[in-house]
Amino acid sequence: MLMFEYKDYLIELDNFAINIGPQHPSTHGVLRVLVKLDGETVVEAEPVIGYLHTSMEKYAEYRTYHQAETITDRMDYVSAASNNLGYILAVEKLCGVKPPKRAEYIRVILTELTRISSHLVWLGTHAVDLGALTEFLYCFRERELILDIIETMTGARMTPSFFRVGGIAMDIHKNFTGKTRDFIKIFPDKISEYEALLTKNKIWLARTKNVGKISVEDAVSFGVTGPSLRASGLRYDVRKINPYSSYEDFDFDIPTGDAGDVFDRYAVRIEEMRQSLRIVNQAVENIPEGEYLSYDEYPQYVIPPKHRALTTMEGMIFLFKYGMEGIKPPKGEAYQSIEGPRGELGYYIVSDGSGFPYRMRVRPPSFCNISALCKMAKGYLLADLIAIIGSLDILLGEIDR
């Protein structure tokens, strides 16, 4: 639609269209924003997506349920564990499987650590977009520690695929809790360090306050979720409203903003890191004893734990069978949404009773959040557009799937 209007605009308003992206330093991947400018004022900003299309949803239809999990990693490679969790919860809902408490706690720890690391990547890149280059390396310093913890537990830094239907792949690694506790000890100081560089910096405030405002009504109508929605003032968090994976056991607050501008989105995410740390702390201190896979309760859907697979005959047979043909959920469909670092992340899975998903559909938060870009950016300067894109914390792998 924009392309047809473009010529008229050029003549009537002397406007000038510019392509921000797909190859641009601050579009966080390959987003292309078609911007119409009046001087440096944004008249219209239209996000154009599809440059990273990988047809991952389709791929999942040719994988067993456990193989498909590794695809969800790659959609949002900055917060892979969240995606794994959403997917696995959806499959568990389909099968009617309930994982043991121990597994749920470990899932929560990994997901919340991932949330912190995702926010760190966001904070670093957002600051770089606005010219504060140093913040980036401070954030990545702590992100490295988190990736270390995740690697200790799962063996992979970025794409763990550690969760299984009915539990997790392995029991806690002996160094895991120690490393996590060390991290919990040092991290609050580090958050203050990030804030010291930005939160009261006059330039930062001038760049972010009253920029890219969006009201709650508009945010809701665009389907904006996550920190971007909460910054507008709506206390909507799936972890509280529709708790999953034992989130009801933990005590944490949901930070909200009121102006819905870039600064509030920044402040909300900073506070969310603190709250995530609280959750991790409670979970690490209270990990229940017991099995980490609910194989005994649901042997037809859950893989046997490693030690039983290697010592009992039926364990070995089941492990082999699930590896070869995959688990076969009953016919039906299930939708499960979780609170990802970027917003509400939903997985909708349809089963036709075979070993492969009939259809996997993802509701990626970034996709809905970026759709509000035009609303937010209209009337602001080009420099603000960059700040707004950064503050939405989008990830193109997830948008294009």
Add this chain to the structure above:
Amino acid sequence: MIFWLISTIIKIIVVFGIILLAAAYLTLLERKIAARIQNRLGPMEAGFHGLLQPIADGIKLFFKEDIIPAEANKALFILAPIIAVIPALVTFSVIPFGAPVKILGHIVPLQITDVNIGILFILALTSLGVYGVVVGGWASNSKYALLGGLRTAAQMISYEISLALSIIGVIMIAGSLSLANIVSAQSHIWFIVFQPAGFLIYLIASTAEMNRVPFDLGEAEGELVAGFHTEYSSMKFAFYFIGEYAQIVVNSAIITTLFLGGWQGPFLPSVIWFIIKVFAVILVYLWFRWTYPRLRYDELMHFGWKFLLPLALANIIVTGFVMILLGK
């Protein structure tokens, strides 16, 4: 006469050599300082602690393909980087970098030439630098470059006024436009003591004039990819680069001369004092860059016109009043 000619030519060669070398090694210094601030090591591979890095960079840029966009205005496109680099180098010719020395019975001032309107000369040349950026941005025929060039034009012109006004206090106290006289007027007390506001205004306005963070709107990599030099490659790009760093050296030298007592200082040779002071100022510039976010275009304009300019004018008036009261 012949002695004067030879000594001047030698001074020109030495000064220009040192400025170019300093500009090249400033890139290394900047990377090392940035690394220090950011918990990194910086360049470590080329030579001992990356000492050969600037040379490696130079060779690399020299052998890069030199691209001129098809739709660009060729003549201006080639001319622009040259305009950017020459004024920065020439400015140094009036800056005294050491106490006069006696060689073979002649007194040789360590300054290429002492123009009696030195400060005007400096202001004239630094304003030429803006043409390099504007012409480059326009000639590239690219939208990013055009936006970068336009931004820079507005920014440099508005900050130049504050820059010039901030110096007037110094001229009033020293009573001369010649840089050699200004330095000798500071033999007891540096002018930064009398002119703290002037010093700060100059520091800020010169940062804006050099297009450095937090005022690097012309480049603004997060917004305009690389701003006015988006389309430049190879040695033309290197010229902009050298120009930028030479400007840092020159501006630091000007600050040293005007506010920090020039080459004067106890015990050490005057040239060493000069270098120490220049590098101290350079470090402040580098420190800015790695600490602050970038300002927005309209804020930059507000800050320049509504804050810096009135402050500079007030500074002149206050200086004048105080001088009348003290009966000078």
